[in-house]
Amino acid sequence: MQRFGITFAALRAMNRILYSLVVSVVAVGHVWAGTLELEGQLMQGGLMQGRTDPDAEVTFDGQPVRISEAGVFLIGFGRDAPPQAKLVATFADGSREWRELKVGQRKYKTQRIDGLPPRKVTPSEEDLVRIGRETALIKQARAQDDTRTDFLNGFIWPAKGRITGVYGSQRILNGEPRRPHFGLDIAAPVGTPVVAPASGIVTLTHPDMFYSGGTLILDHGHGLSSTFIHLHQILVKQGDYVQQGDVIAEIGVTGRARGAHLDWRINLFTRRLDPQLILEAMPSAAAQAAN
Ligand SMILES: [Zn+2]
Numbered sequence: 001m002q003r004f005g006i007t008f009a010a011l012r013a014m015n016r017i018l019y020s021l022v023v024s025v026v027a028v029g030h031v032w033a034g035t036l037e038l039e040g041q042l043m044q045g046g047l048m049q050g051r052t053d054p055d056a057e058v059t060f061d062g063q064p065v066r067i068s069e070a071g072v073f074l075i076g077f078g079r080d081a082p083p084q085a086k087l088v089a090t091f092a093d094g095s096r097e098w099r100e101l102k103v104g105q106r107k108y109k110t111q112r113i114d115g116l117p118p119r120k121v122t123p124s125e126e127d128l129v130r131i132g133r134e135t136a137l138i139k140q141a142r143a144q145d146d147t148r149t150d151f152l153n154g155f156i157w158p159a160k161g162r163i164t165g166v167y168g169s170q171r172i173l174n175g176e177p178r179r180p181h182f183g184l185d186i187a188a189p190v191g192t193p194v195v196a197p198a199s200g201i202v203t204l205t206h207p208d209m210f211y212s213g214g215t216l217i218l219d220h221g222h223g224l225s226s227t228f229i230h231l232h233q234i235l236v237k238q239g240d241y242v243q244q245g246d247v248i249a250e251i252g253v254t255g256r257a258r259g260a261h262l263d264w265r266i267n268l269f270t271r272r273l274d275p276q277l278i279l280e281a282m283p284s285a286a287a288q289a290a291n
Contacts (some may be wrong), residue, residue, distance in 0.1 A: 035071075036089045036097045043104030045167050045274030047224075047266070049151075055092040061085055066222050068149050074222050076268035077103050079168050079180060107167035112179065113258060120256040122213070127210055134209045141204035141217040141225065142267045148221035150199040153244060155279050158197045158228065159251060159262045161188035166237045169275035174212045183229070183263035184275040190232050190260045192251040194246075197226060197264070197279075202240045202248075212263075213254025218242065226275075227265040230257040 010210040036056075049226060052058060075087065078168045085101040095235030165185030171178045200218035203225070209215050214231030232252025242248055253260040266273040 016069075034091055034095065034097060036087070036099065037111060038075075038087070038099065040230045041104075041274075041277045042077075042101060043277070044077050044079055044106045045272075046104070046277050047074060047268065047273050049074060050087070052089050052251075053091055056089045058089045059135060060087050066145060066147070068147065068222070070149075072149055072152065072210065073150070074177045074224055074268060076273045077272050078271045078273075079108070079182070091265075105167065106168065108170060108180065109166065110172065111165065111169040112172045112175075114174055116174050116256060116258060118174065121178070123174055134206070134212075135177055137206065138205060138215070138217070138227070139270075141219070142227075142269060143221075144201075144203055144219045144225070145223050145269075146201070146219055147220045148193075148201075148219075150220040150244075151222065151224050155197040155275075156244060157186075157279065158226075158264050159186045159188055159192060159194050161186040161192065161251075164261055165263070167276060182272040183227075183265040185263050186262045187253075187259060187261040188251050190250070190252050192260075192262075193247045194228055194231070194249040194251060196242045196246045196248050197244065199244045200226070201225050202236050202238050202242065205234045205236070205238055207234070208286070209255055211217070213257065214249070214252055215255075216249055218248070223263075223269040225267045225269075226266065229265070230254050230261060232260075261284045 035052055037051045038048050040046060050073045052071050054069055058065045058067060058073055060075045065073045081103050083103050084103055085103055088098040090096050164187045165181055167180045167182055171181050196218060198220045200220040203219045204217035206215040212229035214234055216228045216231060216234050218226045228249060230252050231249045233250040236242055236248045249259055251262045264275050266275045266278055
């Protein structure tokens with residue numbers, strides 16, 4: 001009986017501690033309510049990381065945005081994003097806060113590439129059917145909306161080499177105007193290792209697509225994905241979880257490529273972002289630890 005008494009007393013004491021913990025969390029929650037912070041690159045191709053009350057609802061240009069359990073969310077601006085955007089947070093108590101964002105407008109280069117196989121610039125009917133199939137696979141992989149926040153540790157360069165192509169360039173291929181370039185091209189010899197710029201789940205591997213050749217997509221959470229193309233070899237498989245810095249593939253010259261290089265793309269769902277801005281914008285793991 002004595003023992004039980006002690007146990008009950010201990011339980012009561014623990015309950016009191018738990019109760020006071022809950023109260024203090026609620027109190028802090030009230031202090032935080034109404035918070036809406038943004039950091040990152042407020043410009044075309046840029047990515048911004050926001051922080052708000054986890055219970056808030058956030059819309060970006062009218063579209064709902066996923067908020068993590070810690071209140072973190074992402075917004076991004078496409079290549080031709082208009083100069084204005086609107087971010088609205090609605091808090092649990094019904095109050096609202098918003099930001100009118102002035103999106104920096106950029107000028108893009110024109111890049112001419114000659115000497116590509118004519119078929120890769122003007123595909124046949126049969127090729128177009130294949131391209132349609134492959135595009136659908138890529139779209140599906142980029143549509144993943146995962147609660148993971150692997151992007152929080154920042155991004156590192158997936159490979160070292162000379163930069164031979166940048167985001168947004170207008171492309172003239174074999175003299176024909178074509179879609180802009182959305183990747184960051186890093187030239188290096190065939191077989192050079194490619195590492196994961198941030199942790200993530202492998203959502204697509206394909207050995208040889210018409211345009212992109214060996215293709216790999218990594219999902220970093222909240223719709224943020226990396227696409228790596230023209231790969232020589234892929235060293236991971238669909239469903240694998242890889243850590244930042246893990247070797248995942250080898251640079252190649254497959255698909256519509258003239259010389260060996262890695263083409264790295266970043267998407268926030270269908271929106272195409274500039275990998276170079278993201279390397280600068282995202283706080284590094286070290287900087288976050290210091291916070
Ligand atoms: Zn490229």
